Amino acid sequence: MGVIDLLPHPDLVLTLVALGFAAGVDLFWVVFLLAVAARVSWLAPAPGDLVEMGTVPILLFSAVLHTAERCAEALPSVALFWHSAQAVARPIAGALLAAAIVPGGVVQATGAAAAGAVLAATGHRVVWGLDLRRWLDGGRSPGPVLAGLAEDVVVAGLVVLVLERPEAGGVLVVLVLGALLLRGRFLLDLSRFGLHLVWGSVQRLTGRWGWRRQDELPAWVRDALERERRPGNRDRAPLRGLPVGVTGSPGHHGFRWGWLAGAPDRTFLVLRERGRARALPVLPGGAPGRSDLFDRLPARAGEAECELLVARDGPDVDALAAELASRGRVGA
Known part of the structure; x- marks a missing residue:
């Protein structure tokens, strides 16, 4: 019901779609960019309560965690455990970001939070699946540094669209989600396999194998x-x-x-x-x-x-x- 109540504001719905998905793909980079947008004048302000994110602690915290993520992804075994934890953290963060966008009461915020959590979970499973695919391919795929830079550029472009042209950013994410429904099942299987690898390592340590x-x-x-x-x-x-x-x-x-x-x-x-x-x-x-x-x-x-x-x-x-x-x- 909460999301239905937002339908008279299509730009708000599309902002939620684009931002929720982007948070799943690269959460700490998204938070950093939103904090920057709240402090500078050459970008449109972040929607809703996100304008309050432009504090120095948020800037520093998100920058440190984003750097930590890029370092973790240089080592496949570390990246595996990192992304397993992010599979829980990113839907929660996506829900909080979506709820902060929406004006109104508890019903609207709850509906937006649920949608944001699903979108962030989907975005994370996609990017984690791509990382695992690159890992399995070995030398046939770009290295972690190049892949990370490409991810940062794509997400930065999506955040700029969210701020300046939310309808374009939302439509772009909808098209991506449609393509995933048709051709992207293997990415979801890969992220599931990643969780299984983490669980398998724990089971091995406990002697159950x-x-x-x-x-x-x-x-x-x-x-x-x-x-x-x-x-x-x-x-x-x-x-x-x-x-x-x-x-x-x-x-x-x-x-x-x-x-x-x-x-x-x-x-x-x-x-x-x-x-x-x-x-x-x-x-x-x-x-x-x-x-x-x-x-x-x-x-x-x-x-x-x-x-x-x-x-x-x-x-x-x-x-x-x-x-x-x-x-x-x-x-x-």
Whole structure:
């Protein structure tokens, strides 16, 4: 209801859309720019109560945190934990910024805060997904310094649009969100994989790692595996699995989120598309590789070459590769 009440003020709605998304992409840079705008005369003043942000403490605090973020992103393992914390912080900040824009009572502020939180969460998942994609690509993508500078330029331009031409900034973000709905699912999968890597590292430290039991598998994974059971073997061995990231997955050039699952005699890569799961038999690929937070396991799923990314709470990647090689084929 709060957002509906804002509809007579389309420029305010578009400002909220653009600023909420920008805060999710680069929160501390947005806060710094809004603080600068509140102190200088050559930019339009920030909307609503944001005009009160132009204090020296806010300027210094946002500048320090923005610098800390750029330093953290130079190290993938540090960036992973940083962005995991930001996945909580940025929706809260987006809600506060949106509520500060809106005039009126509690209902309007609550509706705006909810919209700002969703937009900031979406913006953060997009930028985190792009960072993880760059990390996984290695030398084929721009380095963290260049990527950070590009992000700063884009967000600065968006903030200027919010202040000077809010309708243009809002429409631009709406177009970006539309493109994400059509082609950007892999970015959301990547950010989910990032959270899983952090959780996997914690699990490894606590001694909880290895295959997931049958009762720990999602229902859609169990259902897909049951359809692949060999006749007469339905009760022979319990199912097991582990969540994996997948690059070069069948029919896709980006990143997918799936499960490597089955029984000890056969294993499948289980993927879900448009609400339907499919299980692809897995064959061994090349030699596995290791990094600080996950292992890479080349494999063949169905008719396509792919690479499975296994978090640190999964089984030993060398043992997993040897198991696939000894079976020749894997499944449930």
